[in-house]
Amino acid sequence: MTFASCLTLTSCGNTEQALPEPLAIDNALTDAEKAAGILTPEVMWKMSRIGAQTLSPDGSKLVYTLTQYNLKENRGITLLWLRDMATGQERALTDYNSTNTAPQWLDNQSVAFLSNRSGEMQAWAMDVDGSNLRQLTTIEGGIEGFGIAGDHAFYVKRVAVAKLKGSNKYEDMDKSKVRIYDDLMVRHWDYWDDGSYLHIFAADYKDGKIAEGVDIIGADKAYDAPLAPYFDTAEIRLSPDGSQLAYTCKPLTGTEYALSTDSDIFLYDFATAQTRNLSKEAAAKGYDKFVGYDKYPVFSPDGSKIAFRSQRRPGNEADQQRLWVFDLNTNECSYITRNHDICATEVVWDGNEAMYFVLPWRGTHQVAHIDLDGNLKHITAGNHDINTFTMAEGKIVANMNTISKAVELYDVDLTTGALTQLTDVNREIYENIKFGEVEERWITTTDGKKMLTWVILPPDFDPTKKYPTLLYCQGGPQSTVSQFWSYRWNFQLMAAQGYVIVAPNRRGCPSFGQEWTDQISGDYSGQNIRDYLAAIDEVSKEPWVDTDHRGCVGASYGGYSTYYLAGVHEGRFKAFIAHCGIFNFESMYGHTEELFFVTNDYGGAYWEKDNAVAQRSYANSPHKKVGNWDTPIMIITGERDYRIPYSQSLEAFTAARVQGIDARLVSFENEAHQVFQPQNSVVWNREFFSWLDKYLK
Numbered sequence: 001m002t003f004a005s006c007l008t009l010t011s012c013g014n015t016e017q018a019l020p021e022p023l024a025i026d027n028a029l030t031d032a033e034k035a036a037g038i039l040t041p042e043v044m045w046k047m048s049r050i051g052a053q054t055l056s057p058d059g060s061k062l063v064y065t066l067t068q069y070n071l072k073e074n075r076g077i078t079l080l081w082l083r084d085m086a087t088g089q090e091r092a093l094t095d096y097n098s099t100n101t102a103p104q105w106l107d108n109q110s111v112a113f114l115s116n117r118s119g120e121m122q123a124w125a126m127d128v129d130g131s132n133l134r135q136l137t138t139i140e141g142g143i144e145g146f147g148i149a150g151d152h153a154f155y156v157k158r159v160a161v162a163k164l165k166g167s168n169k170y171e172d173m174d175k176s177k178v179r180i181y182d183d184l185m186v187r188h189w190d191y192w193d194d195g196s197y198l199h200i201f202a203a204d205y206k207d208g209k210i211a212e213g214v215d216i217i218g219a220d221k222a223y224d225a226p227l228a229p230y231f232d233t234a235e236i237r238l239s240p241d242g243s244q245l246a247y248t249c250k251p252l253t254g255t256e257y258a259l260s261t262d263s264d265i266f267l268y269d270f271a272t273a274q275t276r277n278l279s280k281e282a283a284a285k286g287y288d289k290f291v292g293y294d295k296y297p298v299f300s301p302d303g304s305k306i307a308f309r310s311q312r313r314p315g316n317e318a319d320q321q322r323l324w325v326f327d328l329n330t331n332e333c334s335y336i337t338r339n340h341d342i343c344a345t346e347v348v349w350d351g352n353e354a355m356y357f358v359l360p361w362r363g364t365h366q367v368a369h370i371d372l373d374g375n376l377k378h379i380t381a382g383n384h385d386i387n388t389f390t391m392a393e394g395k396i397v398a399n400m401n402t403i404s405k406a407v408e409l410y411d412v413d414l415t416t417g418a419l420t421q422l423t424d425v426n427r428e429i430y431e432n433i434k435f436g437e438v439e440e441r442w443i444t445t446t447d448g449k450k451m452l453t454w455v456i457l458p459p460d461f462d463p464t465k466k467y468p469t470l471l472y473c474q475g476g477p478q479s480t481v482s483q484f485w486s487y488r489w490n491f492q493l494m495a496a497q498g499y500v501i502v503a504p505n506r507r508g509c510p511s512f513g514q515e516w517t518d519q520i521s522g523d524y525s526g527q528n529i530r531d532y533l534a535a536i537d538e539v540s541k542e543p544w545v546d547t548d549h550r551g552c553v554g555a556s557y558g559g560y561s562t563y564y565l566a567g568v569h570e571g572r573f574k575a576f577i578a579h580c581g582i583f584n585f586e587s588m589y590g591h592t593e594e595l596f597f598v599t600n601d602y603g604g605a606y607w608e609k610d611n612a613v614a615q616r617s618y619a620n621s622p623h624k625k626v627g628n629w630d631t632p633i634m635i636i637t638g639e640r641d642y643r644i645p646y647s648q649s650l651e652a653f654t655a656a657r658v659q660g661i662d663a664r665l666v667s668f669e670n671e672a673h674q675v676f677q678p679q680n681s682v683v684w685n686r687e688f689f690s691w692l693d694k695y696l697k
């Protein structure tokens with residue numbers, strides 16, 4: 001193969017991959033869309049989406065990713081954009097010929113990133129003036145993440161460990177399509193276990209190239225690092241001088257893996273090629289048991305300390321995310337947030353003695369500050385979600401959204417907490433499309449507590465009119481109904497179609513203290529269901545709620561809530577929509593993959609007859625109340641969903657139709673637990689609103 005042909009094809013052993021085709025993007029609003037002024041699914045897919053962001057070491061420049069979609073082509077592309085922090089001038093660093101992600105600065109004038117411009121994902125770099133484009137890795141099969149510091153680097157690559165397919169276990173049966181397993185987990189989230197796992201490779205960085213690395217997980221280890229199913233490269237960090245590598249791994253397999261969340265923080269030393277398990281070292285000294293998730297190590301600027309998040313209870317993925325610090329000089333471990341009933345996420349060091357982090361707080365996400373003595377200070381406030389932030393030279397740029405505005409980047413004043421918008425990537429949308437008002441309400445629950453509930457009103461709301469109203473049931477179940485902007489479940493999109501939205505932070509939703517979060521486990525059919533009914537009943541006292549035309553919608557745990565409410569709603573609702581919901585607890589226990597989740601939240605397995613909590617859960621499975629169903633229901637599922645498999649949706653649809661209830665099944669053959677593909681998303685929304693309009697308007 002000649003050098004010229006390598007511009008078209010990339011050779012990977014005996015395979016060849018074609019370069020991606022350039023993607024045309026023209027997402028200007030049409031005259032008709034401007035005249036209507038209404039948010040529609042088609043308009044939403046014209047929005048540009050900001051992703052990762054990173055400040056240069058001197059804080060003078062910002063690089064961020066921007067993803068745009070071509071609905072007709074049913075695909076998107078991600079570009080790198082550069083912002084001069086002093087002048088505010090911006091320009092694209094990459095074009096529409098390739099997807100470019102995961103930017104990281106090499107110095108103040110050069111940025112490295114992942115790109116598929118060679119036909120597969122490799123690490124590349126370029127100067128910010130657009131010159132000196134160079135390829136940093138040529139790893140066979142491509143890579144899925146990387147990092148560089150000093151003279152060392154790491155990259156993440158998929159490694160074949162076990163022969164689970166008939167075609168590779170029996171090489172003379174190369175057309176066999178069988179899979180063979182002796183233990184759990186046979187599948188995860190949206191894929192079957194094929195015997196390959198993501199591993200971290202430690203490598204030298206020399207002469208502008210990342211060399212072939214060493215698999216520090218072990219070529220025979222059936223572990224993923226970073227962890228499945230999200231494979232977040234942020235779980236891996238190089239020390240500032242590049243001499244050490246901290247990472248997260250859950251060194252468990254089979255049934256033990258399925259039942260436990262016990263991941264640990266590991267530290268690899270490049271000079272000695274030795275690895276330490278910091279979690280187990282700290283546990284041996286009695287600092288804590290460290291048997292839950294330990295994740296996201298972050299080095300202090302001098303490399304002497306590692307901050308990490310730790311959860312106390314194995315099997316409870318929604319446990320409090322405690323902030324700990326391991327001192328590498330003294331080998332002491334400190335629980336920094338011991339005196340605070342909070343979770344700490346997205347940690348960034350402020351010098352070597354304090355940290356900034358994202359604080360989930362009362363249905364929002366804020367920037368907070370804490371020192372090593374545990375002195376906590378809230379930096380920002382207000383109804384918004386700060387998702388992540390980047391910091392350099394005392395400057396913070398935050399990635400932030402609200403229910404009414406997709407992600408933009410903001411400067412954070414660390415003295416006052418004031419937020420100044422920097423980017424405006426969807427200006428045309430906001431100048432031409434109307435959005436509804438968002439109200440914050442604190443509703444009294446049946447047990448006398450206060451529950452934050454967002455109420456989203458239609459654009460041009462008229463309090464003298466009556467509006468069909470939707471109760472929104474959150475998934476998780478331990479996830480916050482925050483000021484999130486979603487391209488799948490968008491409150492403003494629902495309101496734009498003429499609906500009032502009632503979105504309660506019922507029991508189980510984090511950011512209101514761990515007791516509020518914990519209460520839902522083992523009590524799916526209890527207080528949180530009463531919370532939902534309290535919210536819809538209270539808001540329904542408003543004269544503008546059409547109580548004859550109320551609906552209930554939700555996904556995942558919200559889908560479970562929809563199924564359960566369909567059996568106990570006592571005529572409140574005239575239509576239901578459940579997306580990928582849990583319908584039958586017993587079959588769900590056998591169908592799902594991360595058994596620690598159902599074991600924790602149901603209280604145990606269905607065969608544990610002496611387990612009172614578990615037996616109460618199974619006795620209150622939605623399918624046990626299906627005889628009370630009397631209301632039209634739409635059921636949506638993804639055939640690649642292995643968290644709540646499509647079989648749950650089929651069971652519910654069968655129960656509805658056999659009883660003569662109006663029902664519709666919408667099954668996406670190429671989606672999993674969520675709908676991501678552009679055209680599938682538009683179809684999802686058209687089906688969603690046509691069902692609601694049919695019964696509520």
